[in-house]
Amino acid sequence: MAGYNVAPLERLVEQFEKMPGIGYKTAQRLAYYVLNLSKTEAEQFSSAIIDAHDKIHYCKICCNLTDQELCPVCKSEKRDKSIICVVETPRDAMAMEATNEYEGTYHVLHGAISPLNDIGPDDLKIKELLARLGLGDVTEVIMATNPTVEGDATAMYLSRLLKPMGIKVTRLAYGIPVGGDLEYADQVTLARALEGRNEL
Amino acid sequence: MAGYNVAPLERLVEQFEKMPGIGYKTAQRLAYYVLNLSKTEAEQFSSAIIDAHDKIHYCKICCNLTDQELCPVCKSEKRDKSIICVVETPRDAMAMEATNEYEGTYHVLHGAISPLNDIGPDDLKIKELLARLGLGDVTEVIMATNPTVEGDATAMYLSRLLKPMGIKVTRLAYGIPVGGDLEYADQVTLARALEGRNEL
Numbered sequence: 001m002a003g004y005n006v007a008p009l010e011r012l013v014e015q016f017e018k019m020p021g022i023g024y025k026t027a028q029r030l031a032y033y034v035l036n037l038s039k040t041e042a043e044q045f046s047s048a049i050i051d052a053h054d055k056i057h058y059c060k061i062c063c064n065l066t067d068q069e070l071c072p073v074c075k076s077e078k079r080d081k082s083i084i085c086v087v088e089t090p091r092d093a094m095a096m097e098a099t100n101e102y103e104g105t106y107h108v109l110h111g112a113i114s115p116l117n118d119i120g121p122d123d124l125k126i127k128e129l130l131a132r133l134g135l136g137d138v139t140e141v142i143m144a145t146n147p148t149v150e151g152d153a154t155a156m157y158l159s160r161l162l163k164p165m166g167i168k169v170t171r172l173a174y175g176i177p178v179g180g181d182l183e184y185a186d187q188v189t190l191a192r193a194l195e196g197r198n199e200l
Numbered sequence: 201m202a203g204y205n206v207a208p209l210e211r212l213v214e215q216f217e218k219m220p221g222i223g224y225k226t227a228q229r230l231a232y233y234v235l236n237l238s239k240t241e242a243e244q245f246s247s248a249i250i251d252a253h254d255k256i257h258y259c260k261i262c263c264n265l266t267d268q269e270l271c272p273v274c275k276s277e278k279r280d281k282s283i284i285c286v287v288e289t290p291r292d293a294m295a296m297e298a299t300n301e302y303e304g305t306y307h308v309l310h311g312a313i314s315p316l317n318d319i320g321p322d323d324l325k326i327k328e329l330l331a332r333l334g335l336g337d338v339t340e341v342i343m344a345t346n347p348t349v350e351g352d353a354t355a356m357y358l359s360r361l362l363k364p365m366g367i368k369v370t371r372l373a374y375g376i377p378v379g380g381d382l383e384y385a386d387q388v389t390l391a392r393a394l395e396g397r398n399e400l
Contacts, residue, residue, distance in 0.1 A: 005272070006256060006265055006266055006267055006271075007267060008248070008251045008252040008255045008256055008267050009252050009256055009265060009267075011248045011251065011252065012248045012249060012251070012252040014248075015244065015245045015248045015249075019230050019233050020229055020230070020233055021226065021229065022230075026221065028291060028294075029220060029221065029291075030219050030220070030222075031252065032289075032290070032291065033219050033220055034249055034252060034253060035252060035253060035256055035265065037253065039253065042249055042250060042253040043250065044215065045215045045249055046246040046247070046249040046250045047246070048208070048211045048212045048214075048215045049212060049215075049234055049242055049245055049246045049249075050242060050243065050246045051208045051211065051212070052208040052209050052211065052212040052231065052234060052235060053234060053235060053237065053239065053242040055208045056206060056208055056209055056235055065206050065209060065235070066206055067206055067207060067208050067209075071206075072205070089232075090232070091228060091229075091232065094228075
């Protein structure tokens with residue numbers, strides 16, 4: 001392989017290889033894709049990277065990503081500012097938006113408490129959340145952190161912090177996924193679904 | 201989702217989504233990875249794309265990728281110029297190089313004959329191969345096109361073209377992969393392995 005080292009190509013492969021979920025073979029495939037782009041396309045790709053990086057920052061209120069001062073949700077007058085849905089990442093907020101069911105606002109923590117990875121409450125956007133709650137307009141905070149140990153720990157931590165402030169703290173329901181197969185549901189999920197059963 | 205459209209981010213996601221084997225979710229993940237890069241890293245990534253695209257072109261002799269006039273294999277005095285291994289893509293040549301067993305040179309066709317995809321002999325680097333053979337130093341051409349219908353068709357086409365020129369044309373052996381499980385080998389491969397059996 002050493003005999004065939006094309007330096008600019010190797011550098012590009014390395015860049016792709018650093019990305020999450022991309023191994024050496026895939027990185028190669030992506031690098032060859034880039035080589036086969038037209039000059040204009042390559043320039044568009046390259047500038048899209050710089051552009052996104054330069055223009056996107058956190059919304060002043062909810063810490064979600066935006067290229068404006070406020071994100072569209074915080075800016076919108078149609079959204080219910082008295083409800084905040086706390087999520088771990090901007091993608092989680094997007095997933096919630098995709099349901100078209102949620103009318104409130106978001107707060108993006110940018111992570112979850114994870115002592116193993118050395119991520120404590122101070123590394124998350126919790127200060128910013130408390131500042132929002134301090135303004136007094138918020139009546140409910142919905143914990144929509146991931147159903148993992150870290151996500152649950154974060155939700156528990158926040159709920160202990162917020163409840164004394166007299167704010168209603170809720171958590172997304174656990175249960176069997178719609179369209180799933182009961183037979184393949186894991187025990188914990190099934191137990192939670194049983195626990196949270198509703199009257200028909 | 202429409203409410204949460206961050207234009208520069210969407211543009212970046214679109215760029216990633218165009219890549220082979222990358223769906224919307226993965227493209228999103230990659231775009232977020234880019235956002236989390238430092239400014240320097242993002243610039244390195246961006247310039248690696250432009251760099252690779254600008255500097256890399258085909259080797260004048262074998263049509264493999266290089267940033268020089270000749271690729272390292274064609275330039276090397278240690279390689280046997282009388283043997284040419286014909287491959288479909290630069291990655292195939294890299295795979296051959298990785299064996300550390302091949303001492304000859306390569307010729308990269310940049311594709312295979314595929315009437316379904318409207319790729320004929322004229323779309324491949326066959327003219328360039330014939331020009332090399334015309335110089336008269338080549339004694340053997342090894343067909344290392346992929347073991348697919350297209351690869352086989354290309355190998356057959358080339359062998360018919362080259363044999364009248366008095367050049368020995370060989371093909372990589374078909375057979376069971378080393379470390380594989382006979383039980384899981386497909387019938388065609390197994391039949392070929394039987395056909396090509398060697399005396400022990």
